[in-house]
Amino acid sequence: MLTVRELTRLQISASFQLRDGECIALQGPSGAGKTLLLRAIADLDPNEGSVELDGKPRESMPAPAWRRQVTYVATEPGWWADTVRDHFAAWDQAMAVAERLGLPSSCGAWPIRRLSTGERQRLGLVRALLLDSRVLLLDEPTSALDAASTAAVETIVAERRSTGTGVIWSTHDSAQARRIGSRLFTMASGGRIEERQL
């Protein structure tokens, strides 16, 4: 279970719990602070407050170890090598997940510069899924995807939830929020979080 207490980053402030296998759909206007919140939970930006995983404070473990447990996936993931395959330690495993998300097995040889936004988004998700994290923090993970790819992403994340992975999923799509969420949080422009009825 992920416990967030008085987490503060710039204008946002949040306290909530995420149970194992649960998915919180996070909605709010652009600029409300959804990305700030997800990044603060992953400890990617300076922040204040307490975040615990199964009662263990994140400060009690090295930050890289925390992020392998509580993994943030950006809307537009970044790339540090020339080809897709170079970003994966175990390409065979990655290929199996990538194929489920509608990417061909040959995509490992693709140069990063020729990837479309949607391909980048799906491959960014594949990288995170391979970590087998306890919590996934997904920042509009299907914003550049067509309906079929969106469904594939929702299915694969639902499977992870069934094995106990908790998910916080930021989305502008209310229908998607109802499909994937077990709870719905909305974020007002002042950075305050409210739980709403799904």
Add this chain to the structure above:
Amino acid sequence: MNYIQLGYSDLILPALLVVMNGVLSIALQLKLERQLAVASVRMVIQLVLVGYVLTFLFAAVSLLWTALAALIMVLFASREIVVRQKRRLLGLWTYGLGAGCTLLAGGTVTMFSLLTQLRPDPWYHPRYALPLLGMILGNTMTGVSLGLDLLVSGVARERAAVDSCLALGGTRYQALLPMIRDALRGGFMPTINGMAAIGLVSLPGMMTGQILAGVEPVDAVKYQLLIMFLIAGGTGLGTLAAVIGGGWLLTDHRHRLRLDRIAPEESS
């Protein structure tokens, strides 16, 4: 050792060449004449002053005075490192890093050569220590400023890649490694190019100076080789320290990217 001594009046004719450049700038509307005049006057004043300072230091042969002169050289080098960077770290960090790295590299390499190869008596004799330190600092400064500039601009440009690597559980050095490599390559390159071209394209200033002062060319070459090895070592050490230190300052103890520690580009 015999050499042709120059009086200040002997410099008037060569100085006319600089005046000729100024006339050319005016004729071709290059608008460089003011800069050229200021740079020329500064050069003359600085060199004449340093001549008198060195004469005093060589006569005094004092560890304290030599150390003070070395410290002033390091401070000027660190200021030059900061000025040369397009994107720099905020506040005193950038001066501290520049000064620390040039002091580490210049100091270590100069001491190494004084205590092992040259062995003057006393070991800190300013006639050897200060010219050596000056040449090593000059080159180390170039490597450090280039390396830091490449690192800071590279990290700012590749922010998304660094962030993604960190988000996936990478350490700060894993995330910065591609930019660290580029910065180190860029910092070393002028020294490598200089070593490759020396003797074929250019005769180095120190060697030329020794030959003009009557030293046998083969002996002057040995000194020049010593200097080039020291410069290569100093530049490598200084650039490595600066780039690793820069990477440390661009991230924090929780392996977070801290672009807020970079000064905005327009203020650089």
